[in-house]
Amino acid sequence: MTRLRALLLLPILGLPFLAAPVRATPTQVEIDALDPTAAQVRATELVTNFISNYHYKKVKLDDQLSGRVLDRYLENLDPNKSYFTADDVAAFAIHRDNMDDYLIHSQLQPAFDIFIRYRERVDARVAQARRLLADSFDFSINEDFAFDRSDLTWAGAAELDEFWRKRVKNDVLGLKLAGKSDTEITQTLTRRYEDLARRTAQINHEDVFELFINAYLTSIEPHTAYFSPRTSENFRIRMSLSLEGIGAILQADNEYTLVRQVLKGGPAERSGQLHEDDRITGVGQGVGEPIVDVIGWRLDDVVDLIRGKKDSVVRLQVLSKGLGPEGPTKVVTLTRSKIDLEDEAAKKSTIEIGEPDHRGKVGIITIPTFYQDFEARARGDDDYRSTTRDVHKLVDELKREDVQGIVIDLRGNGGGSLSEATELTGLFIDTGPVVQVQGSDGAVHIERDTNPGIAYGGPLAVLVDGNSASASEIFAAAMQDYHRGVIIGEPTFGKGTVQNLIDLDQYDHSGTDQKLGQLKATVAQFFRIAGDSTQHRGVIPDIGFPSAAGSEEQGERALPNALPWAQIEPANFVPARAPISEFSTARTRHDQRLADSRAFHLLQAQEAAAQDARKKTTVSLVQEIRKLEQERAEREQKEREVEFRASVGLPPIKDGETAPSDEPKVDIVLDEAAQVLADLIAPEPVIREAGPAPGFAASPAR
Numbered sequence: 001m002t003r004l005r006a007l008l009l010l011p012i013l014g015l016p017f018l019a020a021p022v023r024a025t026p027t028q029v030e031i032d033a034l035d036p037t038a039a040q041v042r043a044t045e046l047v048t049n050f051i052s053n054y055h056y057k058k059v060k061l062d063d064q065l066s067g068r069v070l071d072r073y074l075e076n077l078d079p080n081k082s083y084f085t086a087d088d089v090a091a092f093a094i095h096r097d098n099m100d101d102y103l104i105h106s107q108l109q110p111a112f113d114i115f116i117r118y119r120e121r122v123d124a125r126v127a128q129a130r131r132l133l134a135d136s137f138d139f140s141i142n143e144d145f146a147f148d149r150s151d152l153t154w155a156g157a158a159e160l161d162e163f164w165r166k167r168v169k170n171d172v173l174g175l176k177l178a179g180k181s182d183t184e185i186t187q188t189l190t191r192r193y194e195d196l197a198r199r200t201a202q203i204n205h206e207d208v209f210e211l212f213i214n215a216y217l218t219s220i221e222p223h224t225a226y227f228s229p230r231t232s233e234n235f236r237i238r239m240s241l242s243l244e245g246i247g248a249i250l251q252a253d254n255e256y257t258l259v260r261q262v263l264k265g266g267p268a269e270r271s272g273q274l275h276e277d278d279r280i281t282g283v284g285q286g287v288g289e290p291i292v293d294v295i296g297w298r299l300d301d302v303v304d305l306i307r308g309k310k311d312s313v314v315r316l317q318v319l320s321k322g323l324g325p326e327g328p329t330k331v332v333t334l335t336r337s338k339i340d341l342e343d344e345a346a347k348k349s350t351i352e353i354g355e356p357d358h359r360g361k362v363g364i365i366t367i368p369t370f371y372q373d374f375e376a377r378a379r380g381d382d383d384y385r386s387t388t389r390d391v392h393k394l395v396d397e398l399k400r401e402d403v404q405g406i407v408i409d410l411r412g413n414g415g416g417s418l419s420e421a422t423e424l425t426g427l428f429i430d431t432g433p434v435v436q437v438q439g440s441d442g443a444v445h446i447e448r449d450t451n452p453g454i455a456y457g458g459p460l461a462v463l464v465d466g467n468s469a470s471a472s473e474i475f476a477a478a479m480q481d482y483h484r485g486v487i488i489g490e491p492t493f494g495k496g497t498v499q500n501l502i503d504l505d506q507y508d509h510s511g512t513d514q515k516l517g518q519l520k521a522t523v524a525q526f527f528r529i530a531g532d533s534t535q536h537r538g539v540i541p542d543i544g545f546p547s548a549a550g551s552e553e554q555g556e557r558a559l560p561n562a563l564p565w566a567q568i569e570p571a572n573f574v575p576a577r578a579p580i581s582e583f584s585t586a587r588t589r590h591d592q593r594l595a596d597s598r599a600f601h602l603l604q605a606q607e608a609a610a611q612d613a614r615k616k617t618t619v620s621l622v623q624e625i626r627k628l629e630q631e632r633a634e635r636e637q638k639e640r641e642v643e644f645r646a647s648v649g650l651p652p653i654k655d656g657e658t659a660p661s662d663e664p665k666v667d668i669v670l671d672e673a674a675q676v677l678a679d680l681i682a683p684e685p686v687i688r689e690a691g692p693a694p695g696f697a698a699s700p701a702r
Contacts, residue, residue, distance in 0.1 A: 036108035039514035040209045044106040046504050056440045056522045059220045066099035073215035083121040086154040111212040126197040132168040139623035145170045148617035222559040229515035252299040264368045273332040277610045282317030321610035323633050344368050348394040351674040362674040363398035366409040370416030370471040388423040395456045405459030405677045415470025422447045425478045427455040433571040435474045436527040460485030461677040466554040469493035473534040481530040483575040487541045488673045494556030496535030498524035531570035543587050586679040599647040
């Protein structure tokens with residue numbers, strides 16, 4: 001599945017995601033009732049009008065865009081190019097220059113006709129796969145299976161026949177290597193293929209319309225999207241309920257369900273067993289129920305299996321990052337729990353640095369998200385929770401602990417409240433502009449900190465990674481532009497745009513009571529006070545960590561049709577005093593420490609293995625070769641884990657056991673960020689006494 005299509009489907013498994021209930025085989029009436037409705041015609045009129053008049057990116061709905069819409073729609077339906085034939089796509093060419101006209105005139109039937117052809121092709125391939133299950137495969141024949149066709153051209157019917165023969169053979173081989181019997185293999189794959197046909201048959205007119213309109217919208221810009229009435233209602237319900245689940249963000253990735261991010265404070269993070277880039281291949285309920293194979297499932301159906309009540313147990317069959325499709329898998333047992341605000345709130349800790357006879361402390365403030373209890377604030381509660389209020393308290397506590405500097409850890413922080421990003425910046429500067437916001441009309445509005453005084457004027461570092469986005473980037477960019485602190489880590493995500501959620505029902509005056517859904521549209525762009533946008537490039541650290549993945553393969557830079565980097569006039573502001581001249585010295589020491597760190601090299605090797613596994617598009621169908629590849633991958637991963645634990649002073653773990661729950665967490669990147677800040681506090685490798693260091697701003701405290 002293309003990355004863009006995957007990003008349209010990112011449920012958070014800390015939330016009770018309300019997927020449509022799994023039904024039995026649909027009736028013929030359900031299958032045939034697939035036509036656009038009057039409400040969808042009206043929704044199309046409103047969506048095209050809003051996009052033409054108010055979207056930040058002015059794109060004309062013409063023949064050039066029309067071709068992109070058709071391509072995107074076909075990719076949304078068949079991302080791996082394994083159902084439509086080249087002849088099908090050639091037949092669809094009559095629509096290439098007409099998609100714009102269909103949208104302008106709200107003519108939706110052609111999009112529905114294309115989907116009906118897709119459903120026919122799925123049914124035919126499922127029937128073929130089930131027939132092939134009766135064959136006996138020879139796993140000694142030297143042949144490979146190119147399982148990822150997403151970047152290939154559309155294939156002819158004979159080529160797809162061969163693709164599906166190899167796909168079924170690969171499915172059988174995978175289960176055989178997992179120790180399944182012939183009977184179990186046949187039963188598992190029969191269910192897998194039947195589920196594929198069933199889920200496709202259950203796609204209704206609302207789903208088809210959502211797919212088509214989003215093909216149009218994402219052909220313009222990746223953060224603009226349409227939510228059907230059902231999707232909108234499910235989102236509203238999710239947001240109003242307590243957060244219960246495993247605490248992970250999942251996305252579809254070809255046939256797999258990929259762990260996009262593990263949320264801090266959730267069961268997945270606390271277990272230490274589920275990681276970013278792991279792939280979920282099966283889900284089991286409780287401790288005794290069988291694990292259900294979910295390869296090839298729709299993402300919302302997988303989520304429906306994983307979500308559940310607090311204190312209930314779910315078992316995930318996982319293909320770990322760094323391993324190819326040949327496996328092996330492991331089973332991770334998690335107890336679902338409520339993810340409280342406290343789990344997502346800012347927290348503090350300290351790290352000791354320096355020589356044994358001259359120790360010092362650096363304070364750490366970890367901010368998972370930019371939050372504010374808007375309802376409590378609106379009620380006038382004096383003690384409402386917010387990022388800025390919590391961080392202010394933590395800063396005061398760390399100052400009382402005589403820390404020599406503070407690191408703000410924004411790794412994995414995807415953003416949140418813009419006002420909180422502005423107010424948080426105000427804790428570390430006196431007064432002044434924080435971020436510029438340019439609307440679709442070109443007018444620029446400046447968000448400012450207007451509260452005189454600062455909460456902390458000492459040495460400051462901001463730690464970021466490729467998942468630090470939006471509000472995180474606003475704060476990091478302000479600290480960098482003001483020269484208020486050093487930015488450490490990886491280039492950030494690069495999401496520098498603003499979206500508004502538009503309830504289409506409020507603009508429908510047709511007199512009907514049918515629900516139309518919602519439109520999320522990009523209406524503005526963030527710019528740094530120095531004039532550069534955070535869009536696309538993100539925030540480039542002053543002192544970086546090398547990454548196995550190139551920065552062009554991550555974040556906004558990897559999304560099709562993303563807005564480009566841009567510049568406007570800088571705002572008027574006065575930079576603080578920071579030891580910019582000493583960054584080169586700190587960078588040299590940082591590079592040397594990383595070069596000497598065996599633990600960091602092992603982390604890089606693990607990340608490189610994961611990248612290689614994700615880039616792999618072909619596997620051998622020879623059983624002995626696959627077995628050797630599986631054993632080698634498992635052995636290399638185990639060796640890296642053993643060596644890593646030894647390199648950081650942790651005891652080895654016996655096979656079949658997990659790390660003790662009370663084992664101290666090892667965070668090499670955070671430790672190194674603290675050491676970088678210490679180098680800037682004292683250019684000589686000595687820790688100063690408590691208090692602001694020369695070269696860092698020190699202003700009246702609030």
